[in-house]
Amino acid sequence: MASEQLPDDHYRISYEEIHLDIAETARQIRQTFAPDLMVAIGGGGFFPARVLRTFLKREGSNGKLVNVPIQAIGLSLYEDLGQAEKALQSSGPSSLGKIGVEVVRTQWLDAPKRDVKDGNAETQLHGGLLGKNILIVDEVDDSRTTLRYAYNELLSDVRKALEALTPEQRAQTPPTRFAIFVVHNKLRSKKGSLPIVCQRKDENGTVVSGVWYFAAETTGNIWIEYPWEQDDILEHNRLTALAKKLGQNGKRDSE
Numbered sequence: 001m002a003s004e005q006l007p008d009d010h011y012r013i014s015y016e017e018i019h020l021d022i023a024e025t026a027r028q029i030r031q032t033f034a035p036d037l038m039v040a041i042g043g044g045g046f047f048p049a050r051v052l053r054t055f056l057k058r059e060g061s062n063g064k065l066v067n068v069p070i071q072a073i074g075l076s077l078y079e080d081l082g083q084a085e086k087a088l089q090s091s092g093p094s095s096l097g098k099i100g101v102e103v104v105r106t107q108w109l110d111a112p113k114r115d116v117k118d119g120n121a122e123t124q125l126h127g128g129l130l131g132k133n134i135l136i137v138d139e140v141d142d143s144r145t146t147l148r149y150a151y152n153e154l155l156s157d158v159r160k161a162l163e164a165l166t167p168e169q170r171a172q173t174p175p176t177r178f179a180i181f182v183v184h185n186k187l188r189s190k191k192g193s194l195p196i197v198c199q200r201k202d203e204n205g206t207v208v209s210g211v212w213y214f215a216a217e218t219t220g221n222i223w224i225e226y227p228w229e230q231d232d233i234l235e236h237n238r239l240t241a242l243a244k245k246l247g248q249n250g251k252r253d254s255e
Helices: 015-032 046-055 081-091 093-098 145-163 167-172 233-246
Strands: 037-042 070-079 101-107 114-117 120-123 133-141 176-186 207-219
Touching: 015 046, 015 176, 015 207, 037 046, 037 145, 046 070, 046 133, 046 176, 070 145, 101 145, 133 145, 145 176
Parallel strands: 037 070, 037 133, 133 176, 176 207
Antiparallel strands: 070 101, 114 120
16 A cells, blocks of 8 residues: 655645744744734734734733734735736746736725824824834745835835924834734745844934844745645644655755
């Protein structure tokens, strides 16, 4: 009887393994960045953000541990259909994955609310971005196109909000910092770039021009099968276990 084989060379990982990987990375995030807010990129960032929240609790004003709030944004990559048709004619279906993509907002954060107190308009920071450590969360850093777009757009929103403040309000606003967390970072050529730095402030000292970067796991340029994408989770777990048994987990990392 022939031994059982895997159907492909994809990298499969279980819910439990991802949970443990996120927990380990969350300790680094808590020690070095301490987020006040998470912005999850839908839909891949929703599950990681929820698990992260379990490990990123912070001390509230009453001394008790409180959850880090999660907000969601929706981004989609749209391919140019005309280019796709030409690629099919010239190179076949395999060329479709190489076509350039455009990021489009499908859901975004609400604008900060403004209340009038004592005759003066005052920007309300709760629910907004100003003065917070903001952790952008997604499942995978593949081409980096979506992550670059999310970071640049959120940074632009912060700068616009700062411009609406008076000089006195701006001087009293704490720095706004950004970080990125992904479950997997693929070692491949990236279409998008990010200013990954430890810390750098811009000329007015209120926005950090750069982003901390955290990845729970680094892999080669491979196809990753996430458990939350599966119709049959039991079969997914069976194949995950089989890959380990055969020593063929498909990870192909940098080692």
